[in-house]
Amino acid sequence: MRAAAPAAQPDAYPPTAETGGVAARRYHARYGSVLPAIDPAAGSAPPAHRPGTPVLPLPFPPAYPSAPAGQGPSGGVECLGALLAALNGVTRVDWTGTGPSAGRAVPSGGGAYPGEVYAATAFGLCHYLPTAHALELLTGTDLRADLACSLALPPRERPELLLLISTRLEANLARYGPFGHRLQALDTGVLTGQALTLLEPAGAAPCAHALVADEESGRLLGLDPEAERVHAVVTAGPVGAIAPDAPLLRRRTARSGFEPAPVPLAAVLAVLDQAARPVPLDHTVPADLDLYVVANRVTGLAAGCHRRDPRSGHLVPVADGVGARRLFPPGGPGELAGFEAACAVVVTGDYDSGYPVYGDRWYRMLNLRAGVLGQRIGLAAARAGLGAGLRCDVDTRAADAALRAPRDRTTLLAALIGPERGAGTPAHQLLGPGGPR
Ligand SMILES: Cc1cc2nc3c(=O)[nH]c(=O)nc-3n(C[C@H](O)[C@H](O)[C@H](O)COP(=O)(O)O)c2cc1C
Missing domain, CATH: 3.40.109.10 (NADH Oxidase)
Known part of the structure; x- marks a missing residue:
């Protein structure tokens, strides 16, 4: 689907007419x-229902x-x-x-x-x-x-x-x-x-x-x-x-936070491998998403920021001495969660490469793909017996700087991973092999 010629109304988002990425760029700079x-x-608006x-x-x-x-x-x-x-x-x-x-x-x-x-x-x-x-x-x-x-x-x-x-x-x-x-x-x-x-x-x-x-x-x-x-x-x-396997049905956000305890590198690599699996899509992507690990306490991995090499699956050190709390605004709930978690997995992507091909729609296409990876990360963490929490309250500029992201790349989503605190929030599972337990 090729972008139509740029039209007016670049301020509206979602744009009322195709602007070739102008509206999406402006939206991202101001709000996104x-x-x-x-x-x-x-509150949230009530769900859709047709009486x-x-x-x-x-x-x-x-x-x-x-x-x-x-x-x-x-x-x-x-x-x-x-x-x-x-x-x-x-x-x-x-x-x-x-x-x-x-x-x-x-x-x-x-x-x-x-x-x-x-x-x-x-x-x-x-x-x-x-x-x-x-x-x-x-x-x-x-x-x-x-x-x-x-x-x-x-x-x-x-x-x-x-x-x-x-x-x-x-x-x-x-x-x-x-x-x-x-x-x-x-x-x-x-x-x-x-x-x-x-x-x-x-x-x-x-x-x-x-x-x-x-x-x-x-x-x-x-x-x-x-x-x-x-x-x-x-x-x-x-x-x-x-x-669906039991971990898929058990997935939830680690609402009680994380025990500041280490997790093994193998568990983090398994999460990354799941996230990096190809996504069956109807479109070719001008540039792949990148995956980073900001390690606080990962046994076998130096504390700091690492980028996953998509060819080898290995983690390549990017910056020492960077903790996951640095991804979040100081003093907020994200900073505490970022300190407690064993690591953050961060998804970055490239907005500019897609606008010439797909127009404004690229904005949601890129974030859609980040959401797919975010869900895979949460499920893979549950399979590894770890707690996880997706976070959008990242300070994008601080995160991009901490990751030393190339100029054309920016942070799309972060997921904190670690052992969930205590027994976690009490919950009663309703679905699973054998029904409610
Ligand atoms: C895209 C996305 C962004 C999120 N961002 C945050 C966040 O910034 N802070 C936070 O505490 N939870 C965040 N969450 C987690 C939600 O608050 C949580 O999924 C929701 O309350 C439902 O709970 P559950 O995941 O345990 O089912 C995010 C979830 C998604 C999907």
Whole structure:
């Protein structure tokens, strides 16, 4: 998808017309790279729901491994329910200072969950209601072929399943101001990463599409373009059994912080290897993302900043004496978490290389990819028995300086990793092999 000729309105974000990257650059300089002024008292906008639409409750908890789609009496719907619960559903009850709350499969900046998931299947188009674990049946018409036409590069075979990931444009703005748009792009990536992680082992050969005709796909979904837009689509072939492993279902943010204790280098390398796996995308990327480790306490690795060499997977020292706390503004919660964590894994990328090819859309494409890696990092940490927490409250300038990032690169996302403090926040797992425990 080539960028159209630059147009007017470079101040609006998301831009009302393509500006060839001018609007995205300006947005990033003013809001996207600046620490958000967070209003903790502000709530999040309510999730999308269309009153009057037929609602199909799904069996809860879903059985894992689920029957492959199409097998069993209602295998298609049950398999879809199992997929959606592990993708964006409620997986646990958390007890925090403010009382019990529903913990979700994926993280979301500030817990605002601006993302919505729609599924286009042979039996029609539906919208997933995570807290009810139910499907809103928007139409019984099979729209898969029409929706595939809204992709710039549709798969050769008509996809068996399309997961359409939208974002509610106002969802987190009350709390984060305009910075919320960047969080929305990262959250879209997190959901996309989770969809790929679930569908790859189910043999569904998923592909993440960012080159989506937003207006056309939104029209087919009946979205109000001022309020909600489709920002990614994951296409899949025939889906086998959905069998998420226990760590995937256990993933959560290390809310009680980290024990300032060392972790082995092998665990950190395993996290990096997972993050660096190729992402199946509908577009070629002008430049890859880079991964860094800022080590506080990693056994077998010198304290300081290291860059992962993408060819060898080895860590190359970049700067001594830099601790993960240096990535965050002094005196804030990030600095303390950065001090306690064993290390930070930082994802950097290149904004400028993509604007000439993809126009303003590149901004969210790059952050989407960072979100995919962020989700992989969180899952890999859970698999290694470590706590993790994604952080967007990084001081971008300080982080870029600490990483000695090349001039064309900047920090997109950081994840803190370490042993979770004590037993962590009390939680009751709802999903998993054998159901609630
Ligand atoms: C893109 C992104 C950025 C985040 N940034 C921060 C952050 O700066 N500080 C923080 O404490 N948590 C951050 N989080 C974690 C969320 O607060 C957390 O995911 C959310 O409260 C839900 O909790 P859970 O991850 O335990 O399910 C971030 C999460 C995402 C996905």
